[in-house]
Amino acid sequence: MKRMMMVLVIAALALPIAVLAAMVGDAEHRIANAQVVRVAIRGYDPRDMLRGHYLVYRFDWNAEITFVGRTERLCVVTAPADAPARVRPLAADGTEASTAGCALVLKGWGEVLPEARRIQLDERRLQFTPAGVASGRLYVPERHARELERLLASGKVQLTIDLAVMETGRASVKAWHIDGKTVDAYFAQ
Amino acid sequence: MFANRYLSRWQGAGLIDAAGAQRIVDWERAQARPVWLWALAGLGAFAIGMGVLAVVAANWERIPGWLKITVNLALNVGAAAALFVSWQRGWEKTREILAIVLSGLVLSGIALISQVYQLDGPAWQALLLWMAICTPFIALVTRSRVLGVAWAAAATITYLSSIEALDRLLGRLLHGDAVIVMTWVPALLLVVVGIVRGWFATTRGQADAIVACAVLALLFAASVPQVIVFRPREEVGTIAAIMASLLVMALLLRERRRGDDAATPLMAIVLAGLGVWLASMLIWKLAGANDTTHSTWSLTDRLPALGAALVFIVFWGVVSWLALRAGRRTLFVLAFAVITIRVFIIYWEAFGGLLNTGLGLIGGGLLCLAFAALGWHIARRAGRPVEAAI
Numbered sequence: 001m002k003r004m005m006m007v008l009v010i011a012a013l014a015l016p017i018a019v020l021a022a023m024v025g026d027a028e029h030r031i032a033n034a035q036v037v038r039v040a041i042r043g044y045d046p047r048d049m050l051r052g053h054y055l056v057y058r059f060d061w062n063a064e065i066t067f068v069g070r071t072e073r074l075c076v077v078t079a080p081a082d083a084p085a086r087v088r089p090l091a092a093d094g095t096e097a098s099t100a101g102c103a104l105v106l107k108g109w110g111e112v113l114p115e116a117r118r119i120q121l122d123e124r125r126l127q128f129t130p131a132g133v134a135s136g137r138l139y140v141p142e143r144h145a146r147e148l149e150r151l152l153a154s155g156k157v158q159l160t161i162d163l164a165v166m167e168t169g170r171a172s173v174k175a176w177h178i179d180g181k182t183v184d185a186y187f188a189q
Numbered sequence: 190m191f192a193n194r195y196l197s198r199w200q201g202a203g204l205i206d207a208a209g210a211q212r213i214v215d216w217e218r219a220q221a222r223p224v225w226l227w228a229l230a231g232l233g234a235f236a237i238g239m240g241v242l243a244v245v246a247a248n249w250e251r252i253p254g255w256l257k258i259t260v261n262l263a264l265n266v267g268a269a270a271a272l273f274v275s276w277q278r279g280w281e282k283t284r285e286i287l288a289i290v291l292s293g294l295v296l297s298g299i300a301l302i303s304q305v306y307q308l309d310g311p312a313w314q315a316l317l318l319w320m321a322i323c324t325p326f327i328a329l330v331t332r333s334r335v336l337g338v339a340w341a342a343a344a345t346i347t348y349l350s351s352i353e354a355l356d357r358l359l360g361r362l363l364h365g366d367a368v369i370v371m372t373w374v375p376a377l378l379l380v381v382v383g384i385v386r387g388w389f390a391t392t393r394g395q396a397d398a399i400v401a402c403a404v405l406a407l408l409f410a411a412s413v414p415q416v417i418v419f420r421p422r423e424e425v426g427t428i429a430a431i432m433a434s435l436l437v438m439a440l441l442l443r444e445r446r447r448g449d450d451a452a453t454p455l456m457a458i459v460l461a462g463l464g465v466w467l468a469s470m471l472i473w474k475l476a477g478a479n480d481t482t483h484s485t486w487s488l489t490d491r492l493p494a495l496g497a498a499l500v501f502i503v504f505w506g507v508v509s510w511l512a513l514r515a516g517r518r519t520l521f522v523l524a525f526a527v528i529t530i531r532v533f534i535i536y537w538e539a540f541g542g543l544l545n546t547g548l549g550l551i552g553g554g555l556l557c558l559a560f561a562a563l564g565w566h567i568a569r570r571a572g573r574p575v576e577a578a579i
Contacts, residue, residue, distance in 0.1 A: 020262060020295070
């Protein structure tokens with residue numbers, strides 16, 4: 001009984017460490033085996049882009065628009081390594097759902113806005129959030145935050161996110177860049 | 190010395206004589222510790238800790254992600270190993286402190302990995318993971334009341350952070366709002382956890398602490414019908430809550446037969462709390478509400494809201510009576526205060542305009558004083574010693 005109790009206690013104490021290690025392993029595995037899709041992003045609120053240590057952003061898809069309405073999948077037509085990917089939304093109702101010619105398919109949720117509504121909201125036509133990247137926040141090193149906010153407000157830089165897309169279609173943020181460079185490399189130049 | 194004031198009072202009341210008072214003073218002197226030196230050492234240790242944190246924080250972004258995670262994992266392994274040794278050797282205080290430290294390190298590890306890998310997801314998922322992987326070692330290794338309360342508090346925070354997601358899920362399953370399932374049933378679950386914990390002799394103290402937290406949760410959950418109008422379209426959630434209550438009552442009945450004195454008042458609270466829910470829902474059904482939930486504080490709905498308020502007052506009257514019988518003066522005072530505040534709110538809502546006048550204020554003040562005097566009189570007549578809170 002005492003021996004069994006000891007085994008149970010050791011197992012219980014090892015559990016959190018095993019889970020933490022598994023989280024790291026899983027994240028590394030996803031990044032290593034996923035296809036990378038680069039997407040342009042822009043700040044959510046021009047008056048308040050950085051909240052604390054986070055940049056609040058929205059995706060700025062380079063999209064071919066063929067319908068108006070809801071979408072739950074994006075067909076990634078081309079995914080160059082050093083430029084934003086070209087995508088085509090697939091209609092949720094199945095009318096425009098062909099995945100022929102897609103390098104990969106990204107799952108999530110969104111909508112293709114009619115032009116009039118787009119102008120009214122001052123938004124992009126394609127509003128899409130990939131599954132697994134719902135928060136819309138990026139951690140920003142504090143020493144660069146103020147300068148980054150100034151650059152974003154001036155519109156002189158392009159921000160991009162590299163999404164690591166799994167076979168299931170879910171994505172996670174692998175890295176983000178300013179004008180194609182990592183954050184530290186950009187501010188070091 | 191802190192005891193001098195009390196010694197004079199006790200001597201004056203004839204509880205102890207001069208010789209007894211002197212023996213207490215001599216014993217206290219012999220037990221005295223160099224408190225100021227301990228405080229100075231503590232201040233030094235705190236300053237070192239803050240300094241280390243400041244250095245790390247200032248260089249945080251320069252530290253590579255892999256190094257941060259490696260250090261965190263190493264700290265977790267170290268804390269787990271130290272906890273194991275403490276448990277094996279029976280070092281009680283060290284064991285409990287290390288359990289808290291390890292829990293904190295695990296949570297910081299989850300947050301750190303999420304930050305380094307930019308992992309996404311709602312906070313409740315991280316908290317749920319944290320609870321799932323820490324609860325086993327807390328259950329097996331710890332014994333103290335403090336850990337019991339801390340665990341119950343962590344479970345409550347985790348639950349509350351997930352309430353929106355749970356509401357959406359239950360709403361789809363039950364085709365409507367599930368307020369009674371989301372508030373009453375989790376409080377019952379906490380009662381069950383406390384009871385099961387109490388089955389082991391070494392953890393009875395911790396079990397009592399968890400049950401005390403569960404009682405607070407039950408009291409809060411039973412007060413929810415007071416602030417919302419809730420009339421479900423489907424009765425599935427209500428039936429589920431009734432079934433859960435009956436199961437808990439059966440469990441408490443078993444405990445009572447095994448000689449647990451606390452089981453009877455708990456059964457009364459569970460029964461009364463369920464009664465509050467059912468009575469309130471019946472009132473809103475008779476008032477014509479249909480699958481609506483919104484807060485109401487005023488008597489603009491007049492009779493139904495007054496009826497719900499009376500149900501609430503009756504419930505807290507039951508709680509205060511149970512507290513008096515059990516000698517729990519603090520709980521009795523709390524329950525009486527809740528009743529007083531609710532009655533005062535009824536007075537305010539009924540005679541709101543009068544409160545702009547001096548007479549209205551005097552009336553409200555007299556009402557509060559009358560209740561305070563009544564509560565004091567009842568508590569003194571009960572004549573029980575002051576027990577621990579709850």
